[in-house]
Amino acid sequence: MPPDTAREAVAGAAATVDEDALAHRAAAGDRVAFATLLAGVYDRIYRMAWRWCGTREAAEDVAQDVVIKLATSIRSYSGEASFATWLWRVTYNTAIDHVRRGKRISLVGSDAVMALVDSASLDTPEQDEMHREELWNAVRTLPPQQRDAVLLVYGEDMSHAEAATAMNVSEKTVSWHLHEARKALRKKLEAAE
Numbered sequence: 687m688p689p690d691t692a693r694e695a696v697a698g699a700a701a702t703v704d705e706d707a708l709a710h711r712a713a714a715g716d717r718v719a720f721a722t723l724l725a726g727v728y729d730r731i732y733r734m735a736w737r738w739c740g741t742r743e744a745a746e747d748v749a750q751d752v753v754i755k756l757a758t759s760i761r762s763y764s765g766e767a768s769f770a771t772w773l774w775r776v777t778y779n780t781a782i783d784h785v786r787r788g789k790r791i792s793l794v795g796s797d798a799v800m801a802l803v804d805s806a807s808l809d810t811p812e813q814d815e816m817h818r819e820e821l822w823n824a825v826r827t828l829p830p831q832q833r834d835a836v837l838l839v840y841g842e843d844m845s846h847a848e849a850a851t852a853m854n855v856s857e858k859t860v861s862w863h864l865h866e867a868r869k870a871l872r873k874k875l876e877a878a879e
Contacts, residue, residue, distance in 0.1 A: 704726075708720075708723040708726075709765070734777045735748035771848055778853070782830070825837065835849060
């Protein structure tokens with residue numbers, strides 16, 4: 687493992703341990719620990735919400751709902767899973783509820799899906815960012831379980847096991863949903879040609 691990768695892995699593990707310790711203190715009623723924990727994870731909550739919802743406004747709404755849920759449910763954190771996994775589950779459920787309440791996600795047109803194929807020929811970082819956003823929009827059009835598996839594994843860089851915990855399914859089920867998502871996206875690309 688290269689030195690930078692090793693340092694990042696150690697830093698990530700230390701952050702998880704710190705989050706878990708803060709979460710246990712917050713669950714016991716320590717308000718300072720809760721505030722510190724929330725300050726450290728808010729950006730991740732927002733990023734995940736944006737990937738599910740696709741707009742800044744919707745992501746802000748979901749993030750605020752998650753903060754409220756955390757404030758009322760932190761006492762139920764038992765430590766069976768890491769705090770990060772527990773947080774993703776709360777954020778995931780909140781985002782899904784938001785989408786189900788009728789705040790529909792936008793669909794991407796066939797021209798935009800076709801443009802995803804040409805991402806290697808992009809000239810500017812702005813074009814690259816635009817195509818990445820189109821890709822996430824295309825992912826949001828997948829059936830819910832496929833979409834969720836892709837967003838957790840590729841968007842949030844979770845392992846299949848972590849995604850399985852967040853989705854409350856088996857690891858095999860996550861792998862199957864990812865396989866089906868790839869097939870569905872491939873069909874969209876072929877149909878756009």
